Amino acid sequence: MSKIRIAIAGYGNLGRGVELAVKQNPDTELVCVFTRRDPSSVKLLTEGVKVMNISDAASMKDSVDVLIICGGSATDLPEQTPELAKMFNVIDSFDTHKRIPEHFANVDKAAKENGHLAMISLGWDPGLFSLNRLYAESILPNGKSYTFWGKGVSQGHSDAIRRVEGVKRGIQYTVPVEEAMDAVRSGSQPELTTRQKHTRECFIVPEDGADLAKIEAEIKGMKNYFDEYDTTVNFITEEEFDAVHNKMPHGGFVMRSGMTGDGEKTHQMIEYSLRLESNPEFTGSVLVCFARALSRMRAEGATGCKTAFDVAPAYLSPLSGEELRASML
Amino acid sequence: MSKIRIAIAGYGNLGRGVELAVKQNPDTELVCVFTRRDPSSVKLLTEGVKVMNISDAASMKDSVDVLIICGGSATDLPEQTPELAKMFNVIDSFDTHKRIPEHFANVDKAAKENGHLAMISLGWDPGLFSLNRLYAESILPNGKSYTFWGKGVSQGHSDAIRRVEGVKRGIQYTVPVEEAMDAVRSGSQPELTTRQKHTRECFIVPEDGADLAKIEAEIKGMKNYFDEYDTTVNFITEEEFDAVHNKMPHGGFVMRSGMTGDGEKTHQMIEYSLRLESNPEFTGSVLVCFARALSRMRAEGATGCKTAFDVAPAYLSPLSGEELRASML
Numbered sequence: 001m002s003k004i005r006i007a008i009a010g011y012g013n014l015g016r017g018v019e020l021a022v023k024q025n026p027d028t029e030l031v032c033v034f035t036r037r038d039p040s041s042v043k044l045l046t047e048g049v050k051v052m053n054i055s056d057a058a059s060m061k062d063s064v065d066v067l068i069i070c071g072g073s074a075t076d077l078p079e080q081t082p083e084l085a086k087m088f089n090v091i092d093s094f095d096t097h098k099r100i101p102e103h104f105a106n107v108d109k110a111a112k113e114n115g116h117l118a119m120i121s122l123g124w125d126p127g128l129f130s131l132n133r134l135y136a137e138s139i140l141p142n143g144k145s146y147t148f149w150g151k152g153v154s155q156g157h158s159d160a161i162r163r164v165e166g167v168k169r170g171i172q173y174t175v176p177v178e179e180a181m182d183a184v185r186s187g188s189q190p191e192l193t194t195r196q197k198h199t200r201e202c203f204i205v206p207e208d209g210a211d212l213a214k215i216e217a218e219i220k221g222m223k224n225y226f227d228e229y230d231t232t233v234n235f236i237t238e239e240e241f242d243a244v245h246n247k248m249p250h251g252g253f254v255m256r257s258g259m260t261g262d263g264e265k266t267h268q269m270i271e272y273s274l275r276l277e278s279n280p281e282f283t284g285s286v287l288v289c290f291a292r293a294l295s296r297m298r299a300e301g302a303t304g305c306k307t308a309f310d311v312a313p314a315y316l317s318p319l320s321g322e323e324l325r326a327s328m329l
Numbered sequence: 330m331s332k333i334r335i336a337i338a339g340y341g342n343l344g345r346g347v348e349l350a351v352k353q354n355p356d357t358e359l360v361c362v363f364t365r366r367d368p369s370s371v372k373l374l375t376e377g378v379k380v381m382n383i384s385d386a387a388s389m390k391d392s393v394d395v396l397i398i399c400g401g402s403a404t405d406l407p408e409q410t411p412e413l414a415k416m417f418n419v420i421d422s423f424d425t426h427k428r429i430p431e432h433f434a435n436v437d438k439a440a441k442e443n444g445h446l447a448m449i450s451l452g453w454d455p456g457l458f459s460l461n462r463l464y465a466e467s468i469l470p471n472g473k474s475y476t477f478w479g480k481g482v483s484q485g486h487s488d489a490i491r492r493v494e495g496v497k498r499g500i501q502y503t504v505p506v507e508e509a510m511d512a513v514r515s516g517s518q519p520e521l522t523t524r525q526k527h528t529r530e531c532f533i534v535p536e537d538g539a540d541l542a543k544i545e546a547e548i549k550g551m552k553n554y555f556d557e558y559d560t561t562v563n564f565i566t567e568e569e570f571d572a573v574h575n576k577m578p579h580g581g582f583v584m585r586s587g588m589t590g591d592g593e594k595t596h597q598m599i600e601y602s603l604r605l606e607s608n609p610e611f612t613g614s615v616l617v618c619f620a621r622a623l624s625r626m627r628a629e630g631a632t633g634c635k636t637a638f639d640v641a642p643a644y645l646s647p648l649s650g651e652e653l654r655a656s657m658l
Binding site for chain 2: 264312321
């Protein structure tokens with residue numbers, strides 16, 4: 001059987017995560033990487049794979065089965081995914097939850113008009129967490145759902161603290177509050193405020209002579225980022241920063257507390273959690289696994305835009321239906 | 330929109346769980362219950378629903394969209410599901426893992442020949458646990474999967490201890506070993522023996538004058554049931570038994586410990602767990618939710634036998650694709 005030919009658009013942390021995931025899946029192969037940078041400046045981890053400027057993507061139209069787009073959700077993906085869906089079957093990890101309907105419509109139109117299949121908003125949230133919300137809410141219609149994130153690095157919040165005057169290096173961890181999760185697990189179905197669900201921990205290397213109290217106050221009061229949370233600010237040395245805070249861990253919890261039975265008095269608890277040492281490597285693994293599903297669904301004639309909700313789980317596995325039933329059911 | 334007309338075959342704990350789940354899903358309605366008993370001896374929880382002998386099922390052929398078969402896996406379902414699939418679209422919770430391929434083939438043939446759609450082996454294990462094994466193994470191909478059960482009542486083991494001489498009442502709980510689960514969570518990917526994964530706890534009301542030491546020894550040595558486990562036997566009063574051990578809780582954990590990245594050194598942990606106060610009510614909720622999917626897939630023309638692996642998650646929810654993308658993705 002021929003391998004699924006995968007291309008990557010955008011070679012940052014996520015692009016590298018996809019590249020590494022392709023290596024772990026023998027039914028896939030990486031055929032090229034598209035970049036906005038000078039291709040000669042990009043060094044891949046895989047031998048013999050070409051790097052091309054994204055403006056030359058059209059020349060690869062017939063050599064790629066699935067293009068995995070690894071740009072940012074703020075400005076890259078809303079433009080790139082519909083545009084590239086005209087030439088390729090595409091997957092992205094668009095994660096601006098409230099703009100998903102609009103993004104879906106744009107991608108669906110471009111993909112359908114050109115006979116391609118697209119999948120958007122894949123990864124773990126949106127993605128696996130969304131799937132767990134859907135399964136759990138469909139099974140337990142009378143209940144309450146909760147999502148907690150962390151402990152993990154928030155890129156957006158880390159960027160925000162690095163913009164504060166006097167901050168040389170900075171990283172921010174989102175931490176779920178154990179007491180809040182235990183309250184959910186108890187079946188009490190609590191109403192939880194933003195502050196009750198998560199805390200934020202910052203680790204900062206200050207510039208020489210910076211005013212530490214001012215940095216701390218500025219971070220803690222930052223609107224939309226920190227003002228609604230209990231935040232701790234830790235000042236550390238550059239050595240400690242490099243030794244301890246050089247990874248991108250993340251994770252989280254999706255919980256459904258539901259009631260069933262006569263009078264709806266029986267408590268049923270569903271919980272899904274991820275503890276990831278590397279967010280981009282894990283997200284890359286999810287994207288490659290859905291690329292397999294995409295190539296199969298496209299071969300059956302599907303076009304337009306899909307999400308994780310539309311993919312029968314069997315499409316994700318390299319095993320046949322028979323093998324799956326015998327080994328995993 | 331017309332409601333999904335559901336029938337139940339077999340009115341024990343699971344049948345009642347299905348009946349209660351139908352009440353929680355306004356797009357479904359219960360139209361009848363088939364029983365092997367004298368129908369007049371069966372009292373339902375729902376007003377105005379008829380109870381019929383299973384031998385008269387054919388007369389309801391055109392009045393039922395999905396028949397949920399609630400018999401046992403040992404002897405009932407291998408016969409009932411293929412037979413009833415000739416007349417109805419059917420769902421069962423067949424859970425004898427190693428006989429699934431054979432059961433699938435029999436049901437697939439009967440359903441296809443008669444233009445019906447069947448789904449087998451639904452519930453939480455097989456069912457939701459199977460789905461989680463499939464998603465997790467597809468995403469993290471380099472890793473190890475673990476399933477732990479409990480804390481919960483094992484019907485088979487409870488039946489076994491009740492057959493011991495001198496036992497008046499008895500119930501058995503399967504308990505997952507916390508240390509073993511923590512070893513899995515650490516990423517060490519341990520090889521675990523049967524004894525290391527679960528313990529068994531028995532609560533027994535002895536007959537007057539029974540030899541307690543003999544009961545305990547007989548239980549602990551019982552081949553296939555207890556000899557490979559660390560078992561504790563507790564003797565209690567009938568009052569305590571009725572007050573504390575009158576429920577059917579269950580649950581468990583599916584874990585995937587996988588490695589990604591350059592040199593596959595990055596640990597990624599996926600964990601799914603259920604904590605159920607009532608096993609039959611939860612299983613009934615899963616079956617009704619898949620009945621919704623079945624009725625939609627049948628309306629699109631699908632026939633033959635499917636499992637949870639073949640059902641795109643969106644089919645499970647009463648919400649439209651648009652609503653799902655806006656609210657849950």
